[in-house]
Amino acid sequence: MAVEFKAGLKDVVAVNSSITAVDGDQGLLSYRGYDIRDLATQATYEEVVYLLWYGELPTQPQLREISRELAAARPLPQPVLASMRTYPKRAHPLEALRTAVSIVGMHDPDAASNKREATLRKATRLTAQIPVMVGAWQRLREGQEPVAPLVDGSAAENFLYTVTGRRSTPVAARTMDMIFILHADHEINASTFAMRVAVATFTDLHSAITAAIGTLKGPRHGGANEDVLEMLLEIGDPSRAARYIEERWEARSRMTKEERAKPENRIPGWGHPVYKVDDPRAGVLREMARKLVSETGNTKVFDIAVRVFETMHRVSDLPVNVDFFSAVVYHALGIPIDLCTSIFAAARISGWSAHAMEQYNDKLLRPRAHYTGPPPRQFVPVSQRS
C-alpha cells in the first residue's frame, strides 16, 4: 500500500506552495519570487506581510491600508491580558504565547469561519497582536505593567516598545524590522508543516497557530535560537572560541550517529535540514549585528560569534543557519535569551497565515505509519496473565 519510506520525510514533497522558494544547494531564499536579501534591505515588514498574503508587493494605497489595519488591531482584548496576568512567572514565553493565542481564539468574532475573508481578518488580528502578547508577557513576568501599543509605528517598532516601554532608536527599529522580514516565512519547516496538517482538517486558524507555536518551541526547531546565545555566553571571550569549538567538534567525532543527533551534542546555529551551504539570511544578520555593536561599542559577543563562525567553517562542513547571528542581534538589542524564539513567532505569524490560506484550498494531509510492532496475537484475560 505504501510508497518508499523516507526517514523524517526528508526530501519528500508534501504540498505544492506558491509562497516561498528555498534552494538549499545554492543558498537562495525568496518570498513570491523576491530574493530575501532584497526584501530585507529594501522593503518593510508590512510590505512583506502584504506580499505573503496577496502574492504581490503592495502599491502605496495598499500599503497604507494594511498598515492601518494592523495598527488598529494591535491592542490586546481584555480577556487575553487578564488571562496572561494569571500565568506563573516562570512559564516559558512560548507557553504564555501558546496559551494567549488559544484564549484570544475563543473571543474572536470570526473564530468559526474558515472563509478567506474571515481568515484574513483573523490573520490581521493575530499578526498585529502576537508581537504585543510577547511584549506584554516579557513585562508581566518581570513584574512590570504591560504597555498599550502605539497607535502609529511599524510592527517591529511596536514590538520593541511593548517590551521596553520606550520608543526605540531608528537603528534598533530598522534592525527589528529586518529581523521580522527574515523570519516571516521559510517554506514548510516543522511549525508550518504541523500547522498545515492541522489546517488540512479544516480546523480554525487559532487552533492551527496554537499548534505552530507549540511546534516552534522545540529545540530542534525555533528553540535552537536560544541555545546559540547560551553557547556564546558560555564561551565568554573571543580568545576561547576556537578551542571551545575544536573540542566540542572533536568530542562529536567520537560519538555514535545516535549520540550526535541529540540536541545537547549539536553545535547550535549550525546545520540545516534543507541548506547545504550557508543560509542566505545569515549574511544579512551578520551585517546587522556588526552595525548594531559598532554603535554600542559592546562587541564581545559579536566577536565570539565571528570566531565560532570561522572555526566551524574550518573544522566542519556544516552550513550556518538563521539562528546563529540572530542570537547575536537579539543580544545586542538587549533581548533576554528565552524571548528569542517568541520573536521568531511574532514574525512568522505572517507566513503561517499565508500557508493556512493556501492549505484551506488543499487536501487532508494523512500519511501512513509502517507497523513494526508485534504480529497478531490472542487476547488473554488479566486473571490469566503472568
Place this chain on the structure above:
Amino acid sequence: MAVEFKAGLKDVVAVNSSITAVDGDQGLLSYRGYDIRDLATQATYEEVVYLLWYGELPTQPQLREISRELAAARPLPQPVLASMRTYPKRAHPLEALRTAVSIVGMHDPDAASNKREATLRKATRLTAQIPVMVGAWQRLREGQEPVAPLVDGSAAENFLYTVTGRRSTPVAARTMDMIFILHADHEINASTFAMRVAVATFTDLHSAITAAIGTLKGPRHGGANEDVLEMLLEIGDPSRAARYIEERWEARSRMTKEERAKPENRIPGWGHPVYKVDDPRAGVLREMARKLVSETGNTKVFDIAVRVFETMHRVSDLPVNVDFFSAVVYHALGIPIDLCTSIFAAARISGWSAHAMEQYNDKLLRPRAHYTGPPPRQFVPVSQRS
C-alpha cells in the same frame, strides 16, 4: 531534490510505529497486535492505556498500579479550573480543552523535561485530567458547578460522573469504557501526525497535545462526529432516511470533484482515507448503540442510523467510519452533540501519549514543498509601483 509528489501524502510512509496496525483493505485494527474487537469486548480502557504505553497488557498488580496512578491524578489543578471559569460560555468544548491543556502545561512540574519517565508522568496526568476537563467545561458552560472526580471508578465512569454529577448505570459506564478503548488510538491520523511533527522538534508534551487537540477539531477529522448527529436529527424519522440519502447522494453525483470534496457536501460518517471496507470499530459501536437504546426504549435515532447505513451501502461504495455509530451511542447516553469530539480527545490522549513517547526517539519530520509561485523577479521600491 525531491521524490515523487503524492497529494496529501496519501500512502506515503512518514514514520515507523509499533503501536497500532490498520489494514484498510481488510478492515482490521489492532493495538500492539491485539485485535480492537477483542480489546473492546474483553479489556478495560485502563488495560489498554497500559498496553499502548508499555507494549504489553498489564498483569493484575500492574493494572492496579496504573489505575491507582490515573485515579490519583484526576483532580484538576486549581489554576486550570480558575481559567476555565473565565472562558466565554459559547466557546466550543475543544477550544476550552485546547486552552485548559495549554494552561495546565505551565503548571506541570515536569513541563521542561522530555525524558521518558517525565513524559510518562505527564501522560498519566493528562490522560487522567482531560476527561475531567471535558466534564468540567460541559457543566461550566451550562452554568453548573464542576464536580470533583471520584476517588474510585474507571476513567470512563469518571467522565460520565463529571458531566452529569451522578454515578452512571453499569451499562452506561461499560459503554463509555468501550468508546474510550475504540478511540484510544488510530495510527497516524491527522491529529496524531500533527502531534508527532511537533514532538519531532523535541517540544514538550503539552505543546504537542495542544497541537493534537487543535487538529482534531477540524470537520475533516474528529469534527465529523458532530456532523453525523446533526444529520440524523435533521432526517428526524426512519421513514425519511432512505429518500434523504438518495437525494443527497444524487446531488453529489452531479457535482465537480472539487465541490464533492467540500465538508458540507460529504455524507458525515462515511468514507475514510485508509479504510476501503467498513471500519471494524463501526460494528462494535452499532451493537453498543443497539443495546443502549433497547434499554431506554428510545430507538428513533438508532433506527434512522440503520436506515442511513443500509441506504449508503446500497447507493455508494463508501465504507462506514468510526464516527457514524459513535454519534448514535453519544446521543443514547444523552451527551450534547458538540461534546462528541471532546470525548474522542478524552480517550485519544492515551494514544497521543504513546506516539509522543515513540517519536521522542525518532527524527525531525521535515518534508519539502514544491514551489509553484512566480519565478525570480526584481524588487521595485513602493514609490515606483503602480
